[in-house]
Every structure is written in C-alpha cells, then in structure tokens.
Amino acid sequence: MVLRREFAVKSGLRRALVHVCGLGEYELTLNGVKVGEDLFPSGWTKYDKTCLYDTRDLTALLRPGLNEVRLLLGNGMYNVSGGRYTKFKGSFGPPKAIAQLRLEYADDTTEVLGTDQR
Numbered sequence: 001m002v003l004r005r006e007f008a009v010k011s012g013l014r015r016a017l018v019h020v021c022g023l024g025e026y027e028l029t030l031n032g033v034k035v036g037e038d039l040f041p042s043g044w045t046k047y048d049k050t051c052l053y054d055t056r057d058l059t060a061l062l063r064p065g066l067n068e069v070r071l072l073l074g075n076g077m078y079n080v081s082g083g084r085y086t087k088f089k090g091s092f093g094p095p096k097a098i099a100q101l102r103l104e105y106a107d108d109t110t111e112v113l114g115t116d117q118r
Contacts, residue, residue, distance in 0.1 A: 001072075001073045001094075001095055002070055002071070002072050002073070003070065003071040003073065003097060003115070004068065004069070004070045004071075005068070005069050005113070005115075006066055006067065006068050007066075007067055007069070007101070007113055008065060008066055008067070009062050009063065009064055009065065009067055009103060010064065010103075010105060010111075011064045012105045012106035012107060013059065013062060013064070013103060013104075013105055013106075014059075014104045014105055014106050015057070015059050015102075015103075015104040016057070016058040016059045016062050016101065016102065016103050016104070017055060017056070017057055017058065017101070017102045018035075018055070018056050018058050018069075018099060018100070018101045018102075019053055019054070019055050019099065019100045019102075020053060020054050020055075020056070020071070020097065020098075020099045021042065021051050021052065021053035021054075021097060021098050021099070022041070022042060022071065022073055022095070022096075022097040023042075023047060023051060023076075023078045023092065023095060023096050023097065024044075024073070024074055024075050024076025024077055024078030024079060024095050025040035025041070025042070025073070025074040025075075025076035025078075025095075026040065026041065026042070026071055026072060026073050026074070026095075026097055027040060027071070027072040027074075028056070028069070028070070028071055028072075029069070029070045029072075030058055030061045030062070030067065030068070030069050030070075031061060031062075031063070031067055031068055032068075033061055035056050035058065035061065036054070036056055038054075040074060040076065041054050042054060044076065044077045047078055047092045048092070058101070062103075069101070071097055071099065073095035073096070073097055074095060075095055076095070078091070078092050078093075078095060079091045079092065079093060079094055079095055097115065098114075098115050099114065099115045100112060100113070100114045100115075101113040101114075
C-alpha cells in the first residue's frame with residue numbers, strides 16, 4: 001500500500017522534521033528520494049503494547065514550492081496471514097501509519113502537516 005501527499009513549502013525554510021510510525025514496516029520517500037538508510041523500519045514489537053516511531057530531518061531534501069511525500073507500507077509482523085509463519089496467531093489488521101511533518105521557517109512561523117484518516 002502506498003500513501004501519498006503533496007504539499008507546498010514556502011521560501012525561508014529553516015528546519016523540517018518528520019515523525020513516522022508505520023505498522024508493520026514502511027519506506028519513506030520525499031520527491032522520489034528514499035529518506036534514511038534503513039531497510040523497512042520500524043522494529044517488531046508487541047503492537048498492542050508498544051508502537052515505535054522514527055524522526056528524520058528532511059530539511060536538505062525539501063525545496064520551495066510543491067513537494068511530494070510517499071509512504072510505502074508493508075505487512076511485516078503486524079499483519080501475518082499464515083503460511084510460513086503459522087506459529088503467529090492472528091493479525092493486528094492491515095498495515096497503517098501515522099506521520100507528522102513540522103516545517104519551521106526563518107520568520108518564526110511553523111506549519112504542521114499530518115496524516116489524514118484514509
């Protein structure tokens with residue numbers, strides 16, 4: 001499953017941070033460039049008790065004007081349907097994610113973009 005969003009960045013961007021929690025695994029790209037060196041983060045947890053998230057600095061990858069962020073979601077150990085992993089009993093459901101992008105500008109304004117309910 002691929003989640004995608006376009007957003008505009010004003011000139012004078014000072015810092016941009018993204019916080020991402022992908023249940024099971026995810027890969028984040030910004031303007032077609034993979035963010036980070038990890039291969040499908042986050043780690044495996046007891047998802048009913050703990051959900052991990054990652055924070056990345058996107059400042060160098062953003063440009064003034066229109067930008068595109070994509071989040072590729074994979075099942076990982078969050079959504080196990082059997083087969084080779086029959087020892088796992090059930091699944092937590094289809095992959096899902098929540099993310100927040102914080103844009104900080106030189107004029108001390110801040111813009112926060114978040115995932116929607118889709």
